[in-house]
Amino acid sequence: MATSEPRATGGDQDPNSANLRPPSTxxxxxxxxxxxxxxxxxxxxxxxxxxxxxxxxxxxxxxxxxxxxxxxxxxxxxxxxxxxxxxxxxxxxxxxxxxxxxxxxxxxxxxxxxxxxxxxxxxxxxxxxxxxxxxxxxGMEGFNLELSDQPESLEQILVDCRDTLKYGVRTGHPRFFNQLSSGLDIIGLAGEWLTSTANTNMFTYEIAPVFVLMEQLTLKKMREMIGWPSGEGDGLFSPGGAISNMYSVMIARYKYFPEVKTKGMSAAPRLVLFTSEHSHYSIKKAGAALGFGTENVILLSTDERGRVIPADLEAKIIDAKQKGYVPLFVNATAGSTVYGAFDPINEIADICEKYNLWLHVDGAWGGGLLMSRKHRHKLSGIERANSVTWNPHKMMGVPLQCSAILVREKGILAGCNSMCAGYLFQPDKQYDVTYDTGDKAIQCGRHVDIFKFWLMWKAKGTIGFEQHIDKCLDLSQYLYNKIKNREGYEMVFDGVPQHTNVCFWYIPPSLRGMPHGDERREKLHRVAPKIKAMMMESGTTMVGYQPQGNKVNFFRMVVSNPAATQSDIDFLIDEIERLGHDL
Amino acid sequence: MATSEPRATGGDQDPNSANLRPPSTxxxxxxxxxxxxxxxxxxxxxxxxxxxxxxxxxxxxxxxxxxxxxxxxxxxxxxxxxxxxxxxxxxxxxxxxxxxxxxxxxxxxxxxxxxxxxxxxxxxxxxxxxxxxxxxxxGMEGFNLELSDQPESLEQILVDCRDTLKYGVRTGHPRFFNQLSSGLDIIGLAGEWLTSTANTNMFTYEIAPVFVLMEQLTLKKMREMIGWPSGEGDGLFSPGGAISNMYSVMIARYKYFPEVKTKGMSAAPRLVLFTSEHSHYSIKKAGAALGFGTENVILLSTDERGRVIPADLEAKIIDAKQKGYVPLFVNATAGSTVYGAFDPINEIADICEKYNLWLHVDGAWGGGLLMSRKHRHKLSGIERANSVTWNPHKMMGVPLQCSAILVREKGILAGCNSMCAGYLFQPDKQYDVTYDTGDKAIQCGRHVDIFKFWLMWKAKGTIGFEQHIDKCLDLSQYLYNKIKNREGYEMVFDGVPQHTNVCFWYIPPSLRGMPHGDERREKLHRVAPKIKAMMMESGTTMVGYQPQGNKVNFFRMVVSNPAATQSDIDFLIDEIERLGHDL
Incomplete structure (x- = not known):
């Protein structure tokens, strides 16, 4: 319904203001x-x-x-x-x-x-x-989400914009720690605004000349950091780490069984993929989607820090071969989602070479550490990978979405995905059509994810990313040191975390004397969700929790937010104790 | 290298200015x-x-x-x-x-x-x-794409932003007709700027409460327009039509052979997919990626307007069954990429019902016509589909990316894709977790594509989209009427186009008297690329060309740009004649 009367809340004070400052600020x-x-x-x-x-x-x-x-x-x-x-x-x-x-x-x-x-x-x-x-x-005070036949005035549209932000979550707030992606980078933001204004598509050089070249140069730079000779190889930005991981499985299959592209999975023997029990679920999703089946995604055991045990990989490869299956692909995680664990890539690479398997490194979360001279050793061996997933939208603070799939062998992405659609990728264009990227992708249209990242890299330099990453890791070590011996806390695993993930239980006073056993477990399992719920109701901070294996719900603190400081870490701990004290 | 001296071209006059206007405008x-x-x-x-x-x-x-x-x-x-x-x-x-x-x-x-x-x-x-x-x-006058270790000043960053736009393509320009996606909608642009500023992720209600609800309501509205009872069903916004089409194949397979999810394609018989020879290549890509194999994607013959011949579908189903294969899925295209053809959905649906096959309608390009009371009859029968792809970023002028996969059966998306990742989709959250969308998707993180579309719908109303669509179709009919009998033009197919696609050859004077035959074909094949190359060099307008089947290169004009008027159509024809006259 057309209306010239704004029906919403733009005129009211923002309830997100926790303190009412004097109006002179x-x-x-x-x-x-x-x-x-x-x-x-x-x-x-x-x-x-x-x-x-x-x-x-x-x-x-x-x-x-x-x-x-x-x-x-x-x-x-x-x-x-x-x-x-x-x-x-x-x-x-x-x-x-x-x-x-x-x-x-x-x-x-x-x-x-x-x-x-x-x-x-x-x-x-x-x-x-x-x-x-x-x-x-x-409908909150007139914020009406319903769509109608008639247009609304621009005044109402502006009110809708305000309300949308008001009832959302400030993911750039210094005390937002809920996801691997957090923060609000101003240069990245400007880059996204420009990208939306340019409103074009990555599939051809013809309509995205500058962005296509930026993507090419940036991917080369990333491959150099991985350590592939002269940064040679291939790659694409994809709509997220799950799709990047899916690419890696597809190209591994194409490398060893190219006839699957035309004849389907029946042209291949029973193929098996290996990944850590702590790895991201997207490897299993890819197994389901691409026709391998989740039962053929074999989960590898990990040590108590969540790192793959190489001997377990080898044993499972041998076991699969004895059953007549064909091991194809191993995913090593560089920075697992919950523990932030880095699998031992070199030892895994040795095994992959021995058995002639494709090695993928899922560095969606940990790839950013390649930018840090202090921390990049955690990914040592990554140069031996056949493919790498690396999400600048996580640890590097680039706005969502920005994920790269990087491939060591040139041409294999196109070989795997090309359908040579004549209407889009005409060979008789006046420019060098090898710059067209569309036929390498499983997408047709592809959003411009590169510009914000390129612009941030220009604006910060490699050293700017390095400083950001080192600072986040320092902060998480600060948290670790603060709580490792603090009363009321138990660490989920011992030792300094490899990434910024700090996993811990908060034990309310009522549980501190309780003997370990099922009753305590059940009670402890309910603590984190309760604190989280109160935290969200009060709106003061946000941090994630989850169970893992046989471990009951615990907090997973991660730091990727450039706005966070030690005082925010202190605040989080104070808040957990304030909310959880009487549970 | 750090520099305080901007090294680029921001200070020079923009070469995109075709006419130098007096400085007082x-x-x-x-x-x-x-x-x-x-x-x-x-x-x-x-x-x-x-x-x-x-x-x-x-x-x-x-x-x-x-x-x-x-x-x-x-x-x-x-x-x-x-x-x-x-x-x-x-x-x-x-x-x-x-x-x-x-x-x-x-x-x-x-x-x-x-x-x-x-x-x-x-x-x-x-x-x-x-x-x-x-x-x-x-490097154009100092526009340096290379990345370095040291940061650059914000002044240089601003120059980089200007240069990026300067050497790009104005896809919103009234004379940009090169892609199905064109135009620059101001409300959509504002929506994207807000989306980037909110910088969040669609996977949980927890961090995208407003956007998740907007997606839900908008998808329901779209399902109502499709004609599914009470708008019931399911859906998601995905990173583009190719991925949406891939979803449709995945869920069709899950519906009939759910065990493929766990056991892989070997648990199913040889499955066959059917799609028009004029359909988008993403169906074949999905066939390759998901393990069916492109040989099991059977291409259907079309009439001279590019519409599937239903009898050919039935014959090919029978043939596949006789060979012992199992027909699974039929894609009907609503608005083909080149001809803009609408397959006869009702007749195809009859056959799908008869043989118990999944019917998908790829309305990536033509779905927008559902918004028009005048043109929606071209999709009649779409309410019988099991799934529909519909890209608001094409005909409806929403900024890239905005594509929906819509599904008639509720729950099947989650059934197909769910991996129940405990760290993200905790069942013990304080809110109704059925609002979390992540486990339905093949992605993990998912960009917020809904807001710009929702905001445009609010701002224009359904009638605003309808007016836009009717106007674009009127314009293409204007072009058709203008050139159908004009000297030097041949239409690729007869009759008024169903969508805004007008496909034609421009015949330069030197070829007009030439007898039909190989020599003429070869020469004509080179005309469109030559004109297009000159067009791009002069930068005045852009339109696509391609061959199709045994037809040599022809122009495919499409209108989705809200800025285009009859004068721009006239300009295009003048420009083709100016550039092509002496070929």
Whole structure:
């Protein structure tokens, strides 16, 4: 239904403000904005008049912009008070006279976004303002998610934008530790804004010349860091680590059994894949999707730190061969999801060479450590891999999505995936069509994921990524040192974590004297979920938990957020103790 | 290498300006900006002084923002002249005192982007400024794509942003007709900017509560438009039509042979997929990837308009069964890539019902027509499909990427793809975890593709999409009427196109009298590539060409760009004749 009356909450104070600061600080922009929004309807008449006067003045005043005098420079960037309640999407470009409303609308959106950015880094705001699904679905103070036949005014659209951010989660907040991907990198953000504005597709050089070259150069640089000679090889950015891992299984199969591409899995013997019991579930998903079957994804035992035991790999290879199956592929994890464990790549590579198997390294989470002279030894042997997954959107703080699949052998990606679609990849184009990437991918259209990463690399340099990574690892060691002997904590595994993952149980006072056994286990299993629930309700911080194997629910703390400091680690521990003390 | 001297071309006039307008128009913002950039270094000292005075004034002046007086409102949005040559990424948030440089940097980026947006819709600018890969790699006037160890100044980063756009392709330009995805929707753009700022992940409600609900509601609305009772069913947004189509094959296999998930393809008989010879190559790619083999993807014959002949489908099903194979899946294309053909879904559905096969409709390109009361009859029968691919990023003008896989049976996506990863999808969360979407996907992390689409739907209403689609189809009919009897043109197929695809040969005068035969064919085959190459060199417009079957290279015109008008169609034809006349 068309409406010129904004029905939502933009005018109210943001509930995410944990502390109400005095109005004289710079933190109140959005709040102040809310205020003007309410006033907006009233003063619009006046301002519109002003606007049209200004407009005339502006047009008249466009004498000689070559002079670049300061008044003109200001004028071109001035946001004017615009009455968005009478404007609709149809009034924006490409509409006739759409330029001014378009710019004003985009500047208004940017105002909302920059206010959000500022608040994201402000520790006095909450990480989230939690609501249950049914609450949001019922409509929060007029925030209505339903779609309708009729357009809404741009004023309502702006309110919707504000509300969307208000009820979301600030993943860049210094106290957001919930996922492997966290933080809000300003350069990466600018890169994404530009990418959206360019709105193109990676499949051909023809329509993404600059981005295709950036991808090529960046992948080469990544391959150099892996240690492949001269950075030779191949690769692509894919929509995430799971798809990158899926690529690795596909190309391994194509390498050893190329006829599967045309004849299907029946052309191959029973093929077996190996991966750690601690590895990411995407290897199993790939096994299911690609027609291997999850039963043919053999899970490898790990030591108590979550690292694959090479002898177990060899034993399972021998066992599979004795059963008449054909071992094809081994995944070594560089930075496991829960423990942050690095499998011993060199020892695994020895076995792969001995039995002629494809070695993939899933460095989705740990690949970033290649940027650090201090920590890259944890991936030593990675240069022996046939393929590598590396997600800059995790440890390196690049905005989502940014995942690379890197392959040592050139040409095999195209061999595996090429279908030579004539309508897209014409051989008779006027430029060197080997730059077209589409036929290497399982996708057709492919989003531009490279630019933000390339821009961040330009802006930080390799040393900037290194500093970020070293700092995150230092912070997690700070946490480890803080809690390893602290009353009420038990570590899930002993010793300094290899990555930023610190896994621990918080034992509330009521459980501290209890003898180990089923009752304690059951009670302890419920502690982390309870604390997490309260944490989300209070909105002060976020950290993940999960069980693993026979271990009951524990917290998994990870640090990839560049905004986090020791004080935020302290805050997390204080908060766990505050919320969990009486459980 | 660190540098405080911007080494690039930001200061030069944009070569994309086809006409040099007098400097008194509003179109010269970016150019003017280039000018100030060069001046920037000189006047910085002065302005910096000014800035600090202003800054003091601003801080002192923050008395009572509640009054919302106009001077304060202006102040909060003022872009100040900032010397970015001494600022680096490390000076931005979360750095101490990073707020002001962060906002100024983002506003500077927005200035670049809004200038680009304005130029995109300006017909006096070129669509592209073509360079060969080696030219861009060698460095265009200092635009250096190489990455280094040391950071670059923010001034250089801003120059890199300008150059990236300068050497790219304006896919929103009114004369860009090269792909099925074109146009630059301002609401969609704002939606993407917000999405990047929120920087979260669709896999759990926990960290994407609003987006997860928007996805759910939007998918339901799309299922209603398909015609499934009460919009019931399931679905996901995926990273593109190829992946959506891959989902359809996976779930079809899971429906009939669920044991393949655990045991692999060897647990099933030889399965066969059917799709049109005109269908998108992603069905074959899925066949290769998922272990069916491309030989088991049977191509169906089409009529001269590119529509599947149902009798051929039935004959091929019978043939496959006689050979002992098991027909599993039929893809009906709703809007083929080249001809824009709609397969007769109802007749295909009859056959699928008769033989108990999964019916998928690939509406990546044509799905948008469901929004049009005038054109939706072309998809009639789609309500009988088991699954549907529908890409809002094509015909509906949503920015890339935005593709939905829609499924009639609830639960089957999760059944097919679930691996129950405990670390992510904990069953003991405090909210209703059926809202978590991650376990339905083959991805783990999943980009937020929904928001821009949801926002566009809010802003335009269903009727807005309908108007856009009707207008594009009208325009293509205008083109068809213009050239069907025009001298020097031959249509690739007869009759009014079903979609916006108009396929034609341009016959240069030198070939017009030539008898039909191999020589003419060979010569004609080279015409479209030659014209396209000249078109790209001159940068005036872009349209695709390709061969199809035994037909030599022809132009495929498509209209999905909301900025296009009849004058742009006229321009395209004039340009083809201008460039092709002497071939």
């Amino acid at each position: 710079t933190y109140e922009y959005a709040w102040m904005h809310g205020c003007t929004r309410k006033l907006g309807m009233k003063i619009c008449g006046f301002l519109q008049k002003n606007n049209s006067l200004e407009e005339k003045g502006r047009l008249a005043g466009q004498k000689n912009l070559l002079s670049c005098d300061n008044s003109d420079r200001d004028a071109r960037f001035r946001r004017t008070e615009t009455d968005f309640s009478n404007l609709f999407a149809r009034d924006l470009l490409p509409a006739k006279n759409g330029e001014e409303p378009t710019i004003q609308f985009l500047l208004e959106v940017v105002d909302i976004l920059t206010n959000y950015v500022k608040k994201t880094f402000d520790r006095s705001t909450k990480v989230l303002d939690f609501h249950h699904p049914h609450q949001l679905l019922e | 509003t179109y010269e913002y970016a150019w003017m900006h280039g000018c100030t950039r060069k001046l920037g270094m000189k006047i910085c000292g002065f302005l910096q002084k000014n800035n600090s005075l202003e800054e003091k004034g601003r801080l002192a002046g923050q008395k009572n923002l509640l009054s919302c007086d106009n001077s304060d409102r202006d102040a909060r949005f003022r872009r100040t002249e900032t010397d970015f040559s001494n600022l680096f990424a490390r000076d931005l948030l979360p750095a101490k005192n990073g707020e002001e440089p962060t906002i100024q940097f983002l506003l500077e980026v927005v200035d670049i982007l809004t200038n680009y947006v304005k130029k995109t819709f300006d017909r006096s600018t070129k669509v592209l400024d073509f360079h060969h890969p080696h030219q861009l790699l060698e």
